Amino acid sequence: MTQYSDNQNPKSDAHSPIVTVNNAPSDQPATLWLIDDDAALRMVLADTFEDAGLTVISFTQAQAAWTRLNDALKQQASATQLPDVILTDIRMPMMDGLSFSDWVHQHFPDMPIVIMTAHSDLTSAINSYQTGAFEYLPKPFDLDDAVATIYKAINYQPNMAIAHYSNESDTQTTIDARADSDITPETPTSTHSKHSKNKAEVTTTSKANSNPSGIIGQSQAMQTVFRAIGRLAQSPISVLITGESGTGKELVASALHQHSPRKQQPFIALNMAAIPHDLIESELFGHEKGAFTGATTTRQGRFEQANGGTLFLDEIGDMPFSTQTRLLRVLANGEFYRVGGQQPIQVDVRIIAATHQNLEELVKQNRFREDLFYRLNVIRLPLPPLRKRPEDIPALATYFMQSAAEQMNTTPKHLHPAALQMMQTFDWRGNVRQLENVCLWLTVMATGDTVMATDLPPELLENTPLDSELDQEHDSSPQANAENPQLQNNDDLNNQSQNNQVTQAPASPNWQKALAIWAEQSLNTGETDILQTATPEFERVLLTAALNHSGGKKIEAASLLGWGRNTLTRKLQQLDISAPRVPSKE
Numbered sequence: 001m002t003q004y005s006d007n008q009n010p011k012s013d014a015h016s017p018i019v020t021v022n023n024a025p026s027d028q029p030a031t032l033w034l035i036d037d038d039a040a041l042r043m044v045l046a047d048t049f050e051d052a053g054l055t056v057i058s059f060t061q062a063q064a065a066w067t068r069l070n071d072a073l074k075q076q077a078s079a080t081q082l083p084d085v086i087l088t089d090i091r092m093p094m095m096d097g098l099s100f101s102d103w104v105h106q107h108f109p110d111m112p113i114v115i116m117t118a119h120s121d122l123t124s125a126i127n128s129y130q131t132g133a134f135e136y137l138p139k140p141f142d143l144d145d146a147v148a149t150i151y152k153a154i155n156y157q158p159n160m161a162i163a164h165y166s167n168e169s170d171t172q173t174t175i176d177a178r179a180d181s182d183i184t185p186e187t188p189t190s191t192h193s194k195h196s197k198n199k200a201e202v203t204t205t206s207k208a209n210s211n212p213s214g215i216i217g218q219s220q221a222m223q224t225v226f227r228a229i230g231r232l233a234q235s236p237i238s239v240l241i242t243g244e245s246g247t248g249k250e251l252v253a254s255a256l257h258q259h260s261p262r263k264q265q266p267f268i269a270l271n272m273a274a275i276p277h278d279l280i281e282s283e284l285f286g287h288e289k290g291a292f293t294g295a296t297t298t299r300q301g302r303f304e305q306a307n308g309g310t311l312f313l314d315e316i317g318d319m320p321f322s323t324q325t326r327l328l329r330v331l332a333n334g335e336f337y338r339v340g341g342q343q344p345i346q347v348d349v350r351i352i353a354a355t356h357q358n359l360e361e362l363v364k365q366n367r368f369r370e371d372l373f374y375r376l377n378v379i380r381l382p383l384p385p386l387r388k389r390p391e392d393i394p395a396l397a398t399y400f401m402q403s404a405a406e407q408m409n410t411t412p413k414h415l416h417p418a419a420l421q422m423m424q425t426f427d428w429r430g431n432v433r434q435l436e437n438v439c440l441w442l443t444v445m446a447t448g449d450t451v452m453a454t455d456l457p458p459e460l461l462e463n464t465p466l467d468s469e470l471d472q473e474h475d476s477s478p479q480a481n482a483e484n485p486q487l488q489n490n491d492d493l494n495n496q497s498q499n500n501q502v503t504q505a506p507a508s509p510n511w512q513k514a515l516a517i518w519a520e521q522s523l524n525t526g527e528t529d530i531l532q533t534a535t536p537e538f539e540r541v542l543l544t545a546a547l548n549h550s551g552g553k554k555i556e557a558a559s560l561l562g563w564g565r566n567t568l569t570r571k572l573q574q575l576d577i578s579a580p581r582v583p584s585k586e
């Protein structure tokens with residue numbers, strides 16, 4: 001199976017002066033031009049790449065690198081001073097990395113550029129690949145991965161099969177300056193090439209809406225998805241999107257279409273599971289008048305309607321076996337017959353299929369054609385379940401609270417950090433769709449402008465891991481302790497020790513969440529000065545635990561807490577805790 005990480009050919013513009021990068025083997029290490037306006041990052045990256053055997057030339061801005069390349073283009077600089085690979089940031093003053101990459105690929109089509117950005121979303125991934133970038137690295141990235149990517153870029157250059165990584169086989173890129181030196185290339189910011197016009201359009205879209213595809217995600221897993229979309233959007237190849245229900249398969253299919261050359265043509269989505277089996281063929285391929293009872297008129301199928309565009313076949317695992325055979329034929333030669341038809345119909349349709357099922361398993365059970373599976377599985381794009389990327393939940397929730405408010409024609413509610421934390425621990429079996437529904441529910445049901453943890457719907461409150469700890473929290477909260485003074489005296493210190501209550505407290509960091517919920521509940525009941533209530537109780541718990549741990553030895557307990565003995569003695573008095581009797585003398 002080919003991974004989506006297939007390399008694109010850098011673009012070239014036939015009317016632009018072009019410099020070809022030759023890759024004659026050389027004893028010199030490969031040269032990397034590193035462009036980033038962040039001095040600290042530049043230093044870290046330069047050290048890393050030098051350690052990896054590269055010669056690194058750093059630039060604080062793309063404009064300076066552009067000037068040197070432009071001089072080479074006009075044959076005013078030595079071709080040997082040009083880089084084997086360029087690594088550039090996107091957002092920089094004067095000239096941005098995308099304009100620079102775009103220009104480089106018009107004039108040095110063989111020179112690989114790797115684009116990195118801290119503002120990584122689908123738009124920047126798509127824009128990067130559209131400039132002809134070899135690869136796109138969302139920050140923060142693993143330095144080893146970055147080194148591997150840079151060497152992959154160097155080795156990708158045409159006519160070059162020798163890795164720079166080993167010292168014995170270093171090569172150097174040289175420039176064959178075939179360009180007409182009379183032609184002065186326009187600067188990337190002023191160029192009117194078709195190339196730049198396309199990009200300008202993209203930029204306009206991106207200014208109007210920073211996330212035109214509506215796909216949100218900062219997690220590494222989603223960055224991988226964005227990169228895949230960036231690479232695959234331009235290609236006509238079939239894609240198989242896999243993932244649990246509600247992970248965004250249709251959204252991704254639609255993004256692949258929206259960013260493809262087919263975007264002006266239809267995107268038609270069809271859910272195989274939602275159509276009765278005996279109607280699927282007619283739905284897909286259309287029918288002639290009289291083909292079956294009820295076929296009173298000739299009708300176009302979805303394939304014809306999607307001609308020139310994209311057909312998204314959702315839940316492909318539910319497609320009947322006989323229809324799979326017909327689909328395979330269309331995929332093979334782009335031709336089919338309407339149901340009851342005699343004339344072959346030719347279409348140009350990109351197929352994107354999706355499933356939440358294990359197609360390999362269906363093939364084993366003879367429920368899915370193996371040949372169709374291989375045809376669809378050329379490129380597979382797996383979408384991660386939401387519970388595997390809780391870091392995406394805050395941005396997704398904010399987005400859904402905003403859109404729910406728009407739907408309800410009201411102002412968006414804000415999520416209290418405790419509520420958000422609980423949402424991040426939930427397992428979201430329904431994935432992003434479930435989160436979207438919860439946000440809609442909260443917009444309607446929660447009182448007040450801020451959604452508290454206690455406002456969350458019952459399915460969340462009942463099923464978060466925090467639940468059991470919440471119960472403990474109720475028992476050990478300052479409020480509960482106040483109502484249960486026994487726990488505050490020395491006898492109970494011993495009792496606690498015997499019952500091992502303190503040591504049985506959850507070791508998980510969820511105690512902070514429990515504390516947040518206690519705080520929220522206290523505030524909800526109108527309490528003030530909650531820090532004054534909580535702090536002594538917090539100290540009491542730690543002091544008790546330390547004394548238990550030390551078997552009542554105060555010096556040891558003080559040291560466990562990081563206090564001096566005097567402080568410990570003072571706290572024991574303040575908190576009215578009597579130190580337990582211990583056998584040892586202090």
Ligand SMILES: Nc1ncnc2c1ncn2[C@@H]1O[C@H](COP(=O)(O)OP(=O)(O)OP(=O)(O)O)[C@@H](O)[C@H]1O
Nearest residue numbers: 214215216217244245246247248249250251432433
């Ligand atoms: N990353 C995301 N950012 C924003 N919205 C998302 C994201 N992922 C999914 N959604 C939203 O979640 C809902 C479900 O997404 P979608 O229908 O694409 O999932 P699916 O995997 O195709 O589901 P199913 O398998 O049930 O058809 C949609 O409203 C979609 O807009």
